[in-house]
Amino acid sequence: MIPRWRVVQQVADRFGYREPLFKEGEKKLEKFRDGELPLVSLEDDLNRVQLRLRREGVSTLAAVERINGIANFQDKNVLDRLSDIARAVCRLLKNGQPIGTGFLVSDDIIITNHHVIESPQDAANMLAQFEFELDINQIPKKASCFKLNASKFFLTSTLEYNADILNSGLDFTLIALEPFGTSGEPLSGFSPVNLDGNQGKIIKGESCVIIQHPNGLPKKVVLKDTAFFSETDTRLIYESDTLPGSSGSMVVGLGTCEIIALHHSGLPRVDEQNRILTKKGTVATPDTPDDEIDWFGNEGIKISKIIQAIQESTLPPDMGKIRETLLRKTRVVAQQLNQPVPAGPLSVSSPAKPLAAPKLIPSSSNELAMDTAFSTSPTGQAQFLITAHNKTATINQIETVLKAVYGPNVTLSLTMPGSAVEGEIELFTLQFPFGGDLNAEAQNLLKIPGIINAEADTPILLNADTGFVVQQPAKGAGTESGFLFDDGTGKWNEDDFINDYAESKYYKGMPELTYRKWNWAATNFDKIRLVKTPSECGIQIVQFDTGFTDHSKVKGGFDLDHDFNFLDTDDPTVAADPRTIGLGKQPGHGTRTGSLLIGNRNTLIPHEGNCGLLADYQFKLIPYRIAETVVIINRQQQLASALDMAISQGFDIITMSMGLPPTIATAKMAKKAYEKGIIWCCAAGNEVQAVVAPAVYPGTIAVAASNPLDREWSGSSRGSAVDITAPGEAVYVPIWTADQKEDFAYGNGTSYATPHIAAAAACWLATYQDVLSKPEYSGWKRVEAFRVALGKSARRENDLPRKGFGHGMLDVEKLLKTPPEPAKNLVDAYNGWNESAFFATLQGYGELAKTYWNKFHGWLFGTKRGGQESLSATGDTLSPFGKQLENSLFANQPSRFESVEPTGAETALKRFQVVNSIVENSAR
Template identity: 60%
Template sequence: MQHPNGLPKKVVLKDIRFFSETGTRLVYESDTLPGSSGSPVFGMGTCEIIALHHSGLSRTDDQNRVLTRSGQLATPETPDDEIDWIGNEGIKVSVIVSAVREATLSPDMEKGRRALLKDTDNIAPQLKQALPDQASVRSGVNNVVTAAAMSNNSAPSNVPDIPSSPKENTMDVPSSANISTPTAFIISALNKPETVSQIEAVLSVKYPPGIKLSLLTPATAVAGKEELFTFTTNFSGNAHEEAGKLAQVPGIFYAEADLPLYLNADTVNIIRKGGGPAESGFLFDDGYGTPNEDAFLKNYTVTAVSKFVAGRKAEEYRRWNWYATGFDKILLTQQTPASPHEKGIRVVQFDTGYTDHSKVAGAFDTDNDYNFLDNTNDALDLRTISLGKQPGHGTRTGSLLIGHDFSPAAGNGNCGLLAPDNYKLVPFRIAETVVIINRQQQLAAALDAAIAQGFDIITMSMGIPPTLTTARLAKKAYESGVIWCCAAGNSVQAVVAPAVFPGTIAVAASNPLDREWTGSSRGDTVDITAPGEDVLVPIWQAAGDHLEGFAYGDGTSYATPHVAAAAAYWLAKYQDQLRAPEYAGWKRVEAFRQALKDSARKSDQLPTKGFGSGILNAEKLLNTPPKPAGKLNNQYNGWNESAFLNSLQGYGEIVKTYWNKLHNAIFGTRRGNQESLTAISTPMSDSARMLESATFGKSRSAYESTTPATYPDLLQRFNTVQSIIENAAK
């Protein structure tokens, strides 16, 4: 409760969190203004004054020197918004009481001291008497918990056996609230031993004893900083609602249940436009398709005319994406760009792994790959075994980066943008199919490894709804200086995570007419657009002898590798300049983003909003040097992170429920007598349904989550809720 600089009273009831304490001070978040020192800090629920506000608290090095957000030493000239503020601090009232009690004062001040301490001295014995012995309390609780656990162990078990890394078609959740299942939760908290121990003690009382927290990104975690942790416990009930309760545990800032989610990776049915692949039409992502070049040529030489297709030879229009992005002018001429391979620029792909289709055989780096599903050193897509050379999603998107110029398969013609550099792409396998991501922990582990191993660029052609975890991961990558190129999303209109967050490069999709791909997500968070509709990629032919082949497919999945390749060439060219200390951390990412936008090809065919700065222009990009570091702006300036995460905590269950139902409507194609994915059977919790009703009104009860809704209804509702969450950050 403050009077900043003597102005009228302002009360802070928003963006407030307790962080930690020292012997003399409390550290907390609150929206204080200059001139608020000495203001009372109240404990919520009791309204007791627990501290007097003292100052803002900045991060310092081991010599107690103030640091900026990029990790550099601050100077007297450093603007306040570049200082790495980690909280506010207030002097504990208990310390002030002790100071008053112990101060050496003149005799004429003793009366005042006695008056100040009178109430404290009167109430303290009563408080001490009312407080039970804490050791006895803990012993009693442990006895109850142990007895309950023994009772449960002696009873017949009806707990299903769920593997730690569930495989595909595991979207079903037990409908009975009485069935206890292993459930993973992700929380954010300060990475301090005492904080972790306190949280573990509370959780071990709340759940079966022995709960241990594990860092979600241990290789890159920073001591004393807010980090993500995970734990698994047997739990019955609504996991999303339980996550909301976890956020009330002292020391836990936010929490979410880590449950399976549908992936968004080009979600239109695979049989369309003559059979071209648009990914994910089937649960198994089997890569089947039918060559569709006749339809492609009709679309862009008869129905409409594309300057990248009409009048060109097959070897040209099959790689029309090169001409649309200016890669032809740097890769098909005597102009030789700096080599990412020779400069040591490292690119990693987060996807379904690799296969041995002839288009990419030997082009994936199988010495540094990793499978985060099974924790093995082989990211091979296992469905390729005994089935022939079957291209999965990782192969199709990867081919646009490292696909060979030559392939014996009929219809060959496109080539990977990094292939002329003899580049090898490192595949990280984070999902078994492009349909389900079983745990966000696998994505977190992949990012942790990518940062720790020094990768410069991540290309990720899949997404999920905005989550606490992806928000934190995007910021971690940004602060580490990793350029994370992400697909904007498909079919759901709203930009998906991680692309929706400020720390990533969000890529939308265009077609050979320089128009939008109608299935592309779009919005203010999109940075750039690249070819994504009717791009030539490898397939396994659905007819005949299942031979390797090629077809034109759609999706922002195919747009994203173009930007990753451009980033590799740009980093290689300006490597020496970008190695300067002033470009450390987020400024390296921001230098690329700014150059990317400044060099974009403005196209009258794209919508004026929602598709970033225009279409990728690789040639102009390479002639656009990094801006001076001092002129770069941190994308998280003005980003109200606490409000965003609070909104996400509140609406998280709703947005995930709509997301899964929306994608089930997309994926729910018949396979024999079964749906490819069965609908999630657990309804939303009562609290989520109340929030849903408040958001959409009782008159819309026909769309309640337990009632079947049409695809347009689900799409509208999902986009409305996501818009609420996004706008909270503004």
């Protein structure tokens, strides 16, 4: 450890000559506090101002008003967020003595100053001590200590700057911790605070707080005189009180609750020779007490500079993987901040500069609204998804050719920047002005060197449960074409259930509240008793669906701190389902599927019954809103963005009760989730028989549906891709009635089977958390361990078909008694998967698959009128290439198909199944 005086003297030598600049910033701050200047005018970097305004998520004018008032008022949730953030802060001990502060920035990585931990050897006999603090009764909490593990990860930047050493002089150290504390407690009980290297987390004049262990004391927070007022290239200068032991603390921007700096040292006033001064004006010495030194303020290392250093560092391959997790939030936020600034005047003294793209990723395009038509307008922007090697030289080459062909207004950006890996084949979003045939142009894009695959990112009809669709002609349509007009309502239908399943062992002789939750008995969820619950172990499930509602059955069960809306709305941080009634809407789908995970046990709703499989564990489900309706998804980009964020947030499980036809994008997404160790539970599909995407891919867990007789649901997709079967027919879920009252009904769909597997996965991960936290189970082996256990424990005493429904019925009681297979025995699901052949086949047949899919689903959801079956939105036409391919497949098969041009739902479905089979089998 470097002595404190040497650190302070180094700060004085390095920044003493800047004191006049710091004083100018201090004077501006005083004028702001006296009401002479608006807050945003203190900041001379208007690029930073614009980015700060974007983080407010409101119009520019409203954001300026909020920020200008932020010195006096804060939303109450800031206190909650600060409290959560503070749990990541730890006291560092050397041989039992406090030497500094640090904080978690990844699941098992902390950051502190280099002058606190200089080397791996220096970390010997060190401990990171969490929750060394007082509770609300001023009683010390039980602290948890974890040993440091430099062999897993260690990265440092020296105290002194050396021009010959890249990123030296930043005085930081990143080091790993052991996964379990000295008393056996899991480190996973402490959530990290991920670092965001983008600008806009704070502007000059805004307050910041340091969460610290001054002098090794219990955790402290300074709440007054805390403004950021000046800076250098690498440092922020701010007010706030600190003491020895505060080195390595987090500096939090109060307006955004984001980490803005790693606290480094007090900033002393100096004389002309950079000698440190006392408050009396005399020259200080190493023996001068801290309270006698004339402190100008404090200085901390900018997080943006630390992120840059992490990005540019040279690391061993195993540490390089950890580096990617440290960079994820920066990449995700960069994509979000690069969206257009909301309209409105900017109240600053000089005009704003154009907003520069964040450093780490290319510019991304603005998403179109959900209610756009299927075809791009002649004057609109065409959007494509392509695959290419994620190398700077390759992407620059592709962009150069694209601009030569399509003009200067070409935008090419990583579709999933937060989880992208340098040098790997990644998915990119491409946008440019275009009004022609999008499918034909996707084929033309393949002629550009560097582009491996390409597909038009056009709206696709979704596959989800259709049990509550109300089919009516659109009002005032003036056409015989059918429309889907769905108000999302249903009616209690228990008489139908009893009539159909009177012989079911789950119904006979059972009281209402038992047979309404027959799905519990069918999967043995009613028999399990957990030693460690998913909530206690920090297991998290994210739901890709239509968002959440306030239905009493699910109220309080959704995690509204981590929800996100990936549609083009004014507030992306709120995933609420507005339950819009109209063309192509089906409100409440996320509520119905989510209720099977977190539905409250007892409500005052008539016909009460069933509840969430994880509700008794105070479990919260994270809702991601990826579609406005269960009928259509506007862009695959929105699904990709949701997956990217789920990966960057480190979520364990995804539950997705929606499906698409096989596409290039969904195939890349499924493999990425698998490689990152996320258990992605996917509905196998409804009514189309063939397993849909993403369930069809090896990396996901595909779920088929059964009924109360332990037989197949006739509408369930089936096939070799299915892993497991769970209750999906006649499952009791919450609804709204036609007069908008809350009620329940029995519904059908693999949508309802899927949450059962997500709940089982959460319980299994919690049960075997100690084993699965070992390095050998990282990445895909975590998913594969679950898949193997799921198959071994499946209940085979059922009346399901012997093929097409996976290993049998879910048996969670037996699953929890099935430990993970030894990691060395696990086999990558993509072994033997011919990826090149698969993508080549999908490139050719993808247009046909999507066209037949959209036509069939249009007929499935549409209304038959005048002998015509159609849904007006599905005006898909084949490109010349697609028509040639269709002719080659179907023109000479009159006995199986009515004509080359599909004219009915049955023909479209049969053709989809043929094409889907060709694509699926190409990889084997």
